[in-house]
Amino acid sequence: xxxxxxxxxxxxxxxxxxxxxxxxxxxxxxxxxxxxxxxxxxxxxxxxxxxxxxxxxxxxxxxxxxxxxxxxxxxxxxxxxxxxxxxxxxxxxxxxxxxxxxxxxxxxxxxxxxxxxxxxxxxxxxxxxxxxxxxxxxxxxxxxxxxxxxxxxxxxxxxxxxxxxxxxxxxxxxxxxxxxxxxxxxxxxxxxxxxxxxxxxxxxxxxxxxxxxxxxxxxxxxxxxxxxxxxxxxxxxxxxxxx
Numbered sequence: 001x002x003x004x005x006x007x008x009x010x011x012x013x014x015x016x017x018x019x020x021x022x023x024x025x026x027x028x029x030x031x032x033x034x035x036x037x038x039x040x041x042x043x044x045x046x047x048x049x050x051x052x053x054x055x056x057x058x059x060x061x062x063x064x065x066x067x068x069x070x071x072x073x074x075x076x077x078x079x080x081x082x083x084x085x086x087x088x089x090x091x092x093x094x095x096x097x098x099x100x101x102x103x104x105x106x107x108x109x110x111x112x113x114x115x116x117x118x119x120x121x122x123x124x125x126x127x128x129x130x131x132x133x134x135x136x137x138x139x140x141x142x143x144x145x146x147x148x149x150x151x152x153x154x155x156x157x158x159x160x161x162x163x164x165x166x167x168x169x170x171x172x173x174x175x176x177x178x179x180x181x182x183x184x185x186x187x188x189x190x191x192x193x194x195x196x197x198x199x200x201x202x203x204x205x206x207x208x209x210x211x212x213x214x215x216x217x218x219x220x221x222x223x224x225x226x227x228x229x230x231x232x233x234x235x236x237x238x239x240x241x242x243x
Contacts, residue, residue, distance in 0.1 A: 015076060017036055022139045026055065029044070039098045054069065057069050057074060154179060172227055175220060185235075189203060189204040197216060198214070
């Protein structure tokens with residue numbers, strides 16, 4: 001039997017799943033890989049291999065996947081990185097359709113009128129989606145402190161949510177931070193250089209017993225989706241309180 005080529009829809013779903021899985025879980029025994037493979041008529045091994053091929057397209061990964069990405073993989077990946085928010089929203093709709101799940105907003109919108117409510121529901125959904133794709137990029141740990149309680153983790157936007165719509169769901173626009181560092185980052189009391197080392201504002205007041213948590217030797221180590229330099233530059237120029 002001839003091998004069936006992957007189509008654009010399948011590659012789109014594979015990329016969407018790749019955004020949500022920690023790098024170390026791209027294997028055929030992962031229940032999420034097994035479930036999606038069954039829905040698209042692929043073996044878990046074939047889907048796991050596709051995810052590893054996609055990892056090779058993540059240019060800033062320290063750990064590369066397999067070097068077998070197809071021309072279609074590259075084309076769809078380029079669409080994803082060029083328009084991440086639109087791509088993720090579209091991919092999530094497909095996921096909902098194939099798993100027969102109704103959008104979370106449906107029950108609310110059936111009983112509530114008004115565009116403002118609809119926008120509010122979409123914002124909440126997208127903020128949840130952003131968390132689901134940023135935290136796995138840091139192996140579900142804080143980028144500064146390492147393992148902390150999941151309830152203390154926040155998917156911090158580098159370019160703030162309200163500033164640009166096109167970066168809202170871009171995993172390269174997020175950093176997994178604990179509540180304290182997220183607040184400091186949001187207020188411009190810390191930022192990061194292009195080499196991912198921390199910069200600390202002179203305006204921050206740091207107690208001696210936690211000073212080591214605001215050390216400029218601290219470096220972000222994403223497992224995938226390294227923050228884009230242009231996003232970090234925006235944060236340093238617009239958000240960071242240098243002095």
